[in-house]
Amino acid sequence: MADNKRNSIAGKIATPNLKAGSGSNKDVIDADSNLYKAVGSRIKITCAPNNNVLEGTLFTACNLTNAIAINTAPAPPNPSAPLSSQPGDYHIIPFAHILSFEIIGSGERASESTPGFDGALPSISKVDLAALQAREEQTIREMKKKDAQKGKGVSKEAQELFDAISRTLPTRWADTQIVVSDSVLIQAPYTVDNIRAPADKTQAENHVRKIVEHYYQRKKGATSAGAAARAPVAVPVAPRKGG
Structure with missing residues (x-):
């Protein structure tokens, strides 16, 4: 029909x-x-x-x-x-x-x-068909690059740590592991204790450790400040007349 x-x-x-x-x-x-x-x-x-x-x-x-x-x-x-x-x-x-x-x-x-x-x-x-094709190819490359910056099956905090490191160092995902400068590896749960690097990459490893430490310190400070802002403020009660 x-x-x-x-x-x-x-x-x-x-x-x-x-x-x-x-x-x-x-x-x-x-x-x-x-x-x-x-x-x-x-x-x-x-x-x-x-x-x-x-x-x-x-x-x-x-x-x-x-x-x-x-x-x-x-x-x-x-x-x-x-x-x-x-x-x-x-x-x-x-x-x-x-x-x-x-x-x-x-x-x-x-x-x-x-x-x-x-x-x-x-x-x-x-x-200009050639220019349009070049623009299309550039857009596809940028989309693929952006997609590669998103971790698959990782927590929101892991992605936030990745984004923080990638602002200053070349960073990519390898499954659920963060790879920094193609030499330093950060494994779940992505703490300072989970940072690994070859023996000849000690300087790069120390640099990444400082970034990770700074990230968690800043995150902890922001959490503490938010908790303090939400804490109830005691209001004094005036004494009743006549005792």
Whole structure:
């Protein structure tokens, strides 16, 4: 039943050929379509599945994403104001959802430009796919690094100790053990007595011990201060008259 309903809707929103007022079908928007040529113009567009009507400036028509972008923000009150001063309220609409459109106002274009987004104002720069891929890879590396800084199956206090050490020294997890500077090992329950290092790494071991000691001293001090703040204060009671 649900599949039949979806198929029925899909049949109603087949991609139009995007000639203004036309209802025949076409797979993509090409350079000959009126909608492609209307980039930068004010248009009114009807969209499936609920016959929603949007009115605004056509920002772009893209065959890679099979969608258009329309800015529905009101046009600047001054007709001579450049399109670049127009505020943005953008909507992305798939080609398959476009039922019809109407061009209601010419757009601002670069002089002697050909139809399409190449001459639209403000200009639309090409997407640097290599830069986007590099940015994606960098984000993935940072996410993996951040995930590696979170201990698996360790206590909150162990993670707090790890974070305290990692602020000054390179620190990583090896299962539930903390490895500092690839030479000093801190095992559960992560006290000073659980610090180990090779004989030739005594200096690094002593440095880590000082950090761990300072962490627990500071934690103990904070706990004591909190307990003192919560301690009840005795209020003297005035003696009753008449003994």
